[in-house]
Amino acid sequence: MHQTFTITEIRTENYRTKTFIFDRSLxxxxxxxxxxxWLPDVGEKPFSxxxxAPLALMVVAVGPFSEALHRLRVGERVWVRGPLGxxxxxxxxxxxxxxxxxxVAPLLFLARTALAAGHSVEVCIGARTAEDVLLAEAFMSTDSTDFNGLREEKKSDTVALTTRTSTDSTDFNGLREKKSVSSVQSVDKLLITTEDGTLGEQGLVTRAVEAAIAARRPDCVYACGPAPMxxxxxxxxxxxxxxxxFSWEAHLRCGLGICGSCELDTQTRQAANMPAGWLVCKDGPVRIMIHDS
Amino acid sequence: MSDLTCEFLNLKLRNPIVLASGILGTSADVLERVARAGAGAVTAKSCGPAPRAGHPNPVAVEWDHGLLNAIGLSNPGAEEEARMLVEARARLEPLGVPLIASIFAGTVAEFGDVARVIAAARPHLIEVNISCPNVADEFGTPFAALCESAAAVTEMVKCAVGDIPISVKLAPNVPNIGRIAAAAVEAGADAITAINTMPGMVIDAEAGRPVLSNRVGGISGPALKPIALRCVYEIARSVRVPIIGTGGVTTGRDAAEMLMAGATAVGVGSAVWTRGVAALGDIAAELAAFMAQEGYRTLGALRGVAL
Structure with missing residues (x-):
């Protein structure tokens, strides 16, 4: 069954993206x-x-349903089924x-969880162009409820990101030195790549990942993004x-592992070495690949 | 351990637990996965004459005692389905797991057309879905509602499929399901599958709206079991053909009850929601354990004891 959540805050992340903060945790x-x-009379879609702390959903306006969500205001309700998968x-x-x-949306929740456990976290964000880089400030923020880092006291920490003129990813590394003492730590390192070079390093995110692995081998790599990435x-x-x-995307319908609509296409599945008949909605969306070595 | 081997028509199943139509069953990969998870046989999702996208979301919702769904018979159309079935059969044969196809259509003549296309893929059994509760607006009263229409479809499909046996899938919401079953058997049905989901509605009180985009849907899961047991019981008293008893079976004990009501095989669907794909094999193992505990050595000893 769905539970109703009331919107308490709406943050504009970019030209087509908003984060909705709700009145309580899920x-x-x-x-x-x-x-x-679910929005009654409109439809139902999955969101990471x-x-x-409390529930937050980032919504990119890409179709009628997400556009309807974007029209909602603080105080209005959204019906939520989950957590699923x-x-x-x-x-x-x-x-x-x-x-x-x-x-980046589910990774922010993951980063906050890992940091709260005292772990170290490095983040690589890849996007087409500067304005498609999402939540970068939030990853650097030390306030666990902060989704865009635009609060007054954080401005000095995030200047390199918010000006978005830099082409040098090491600018962001420098933020580590400045982070303030807080109950929630900021991530250790944030590397940004854009395909057109308008923010961070120019190129695909895989290059930044290679560099990050070479500099300090992680215990595990967590990713969410388009299938080719x-x-x-x-x-x-x-x-x-x-x-x-990795967290995979597919056409999700029932969300319960019964309708069979959300298999990955064969090419993607084989390229990523995933098992046949794997259902994104229930077996996933995250596929955990941890080999004993 | 007790013997779970199940003779169903000309088929020999390693156990009586059958993946019900409409749950997974959308691809050869998924059917193979369910077979490897321990199913005795698997049923593909129903296909019709032409591709259908199905209903928009929400298509399914869990509620206090089960699920409500209106997926809307999404399927790739008979031609594409037949190709999938050929591949699925090739994958299942080495595993010794029979493949059941499932068909629906909007008219008696279309049932014949779809049956011919699907029969060419040589599934081991063809289930004739005359009882989907979720497409009434387009197709009118379900064929399962009347003896005459159930018989007409059965006869048409039987003529179209050659030597492949057919099982007619009945709806629970009829005044006398035994009479519908008798009409289907009289018209040539080799077996009966009972039951499809029960039409129902879930309303969200805060929204003041039905949850499903189709407004109504089919009730499945634990809430359906007593209804299914009653239907299987009535059918078993009315006809002599084997029955795939389906509806709300979640445990091996539930499966035993279905066999006791007169079923020869047991369909499992919504249990995949609560127990995952492993449900099929787990329910079979639980059934074997129950039989051993209660001293039933074969399925035959269990079948129909509650009649």
Whole structure:
């Protein structure tokens, strides 16, 4: 059954993305899990959980349903079914998180969870262009409820990101030195790549990932983003014998593992070495690949 | 351990637990996975004459005692389905798991057309879905509602499929399911599958709206079991053909009850929601344990003891 959640805050992340903060937490939610959000008379779609203190969902306006969500205001309600699916399971104590485009949403929840456990976290974000880089400030924020880092006291910490003029990813590394003492730590390192070079390093995120692995081998790589990015990362992780956990996207309908609508296409499945008949909605969305070595 | 081997028509199943139609069954990969998980046989999702996208979300919701769904018979159309079935059969044969196809259509003539296309893929059994509760607006009253229409479809399909046996899948919401079953058997049904989901509705009180986009859907899961047991019992008293008893079976004990009501095989569907794909094999193992505990050595000893 659906539970109703009331919107308490709406943050604009970019030209087509908003984060909705709700009035309470979703019991039992783990990073990497998702919810089905229902608007009566409109429809129901899956969304990764971007945070749960309280529940936060990041919504990119890409169709009629997400556009309807974007029209909602503070105080209005959203019906939520979940948490659903298999989430991430922290493996080791040094984590490399890789987000492509709006795939950053579940990784923010994961980063906050890992940091709260005292682990170290590095993040690579890849996007087409500067304005598609999402939640970068939130990863650097030390306030667990902060989704865009635009609060007054954080401005000095995030200047390198918010000006978005830098082409040098090391600018972000410098933020580590400045982070303030807080109950929640900021991530250790944030590397940004854009395909057109308008923010961070120019190129694909896999290059930043290679560099991050070379600089400090993580215990596990966690990723969410488009399938081509994940298949490339799967090859990379296999080459380095690195445990990895990727969150996959598919056309989700029932969310209960019964309708069979959400199999990955054969090409993607084989490229990423996934088992046949794997159901994104219930076996996933996260596929955990941890080999004993 | 007791013997779970199940003779069903000309088929020999390693156990009586059958993946019900409409749950998974959308691809050769998934059917193979369910077979490897321990199913005695697997049923593909129903296919019709043409591709259908199905209903928009929400298509399924869990409630206090089960599920309500209206997926809307999404399927790739008979031609594409036949190709999938050929591949699925090739994958299942080495595992010794029979493949059951499932068909639906909007008219008696279309049932014949779809049956011919599907029969060419040589599934071991063809289930004739005359009872989907979720497409009434397009197809009118379900064929399962009347003896005459149930018989007409059965006869048409039987003529179209050659030597492949057929099982007619009945609806629970009829005044006398035994009479419908008798009409289908009289018209040539080799077996009966009972039951499809029970039409129902879930309303969200805060929203003041039915949850499913189709407004109504089919009730499945634990809430359906007593209804299914009653239907299987009535059918078993009315006809002599084997029955795939389906509806709310979640444990091996539930499966035993279904066999006691007169079923020869037991369909499992919504249990996949609560117990995962492993449900099929787990329920079979639980059934064997129950039989051993109660001193039933074969399925034959169990079948129909409650009649």
């Amino acid at each position: 019991p039992g939610a783990q990073p990497g899990q998702y919810v089905m959000a 959980i971007a945070g749960n 298999q989430g991430f399971a922290l493996h080791g104590a040094h984590h490399l998180l890789v987000g492509g485009g709006y795939g 994940l298949t490339a990362l799967a090859r990379l992780c296999q080459a380095h014998s690195l445990p990895h956990q």
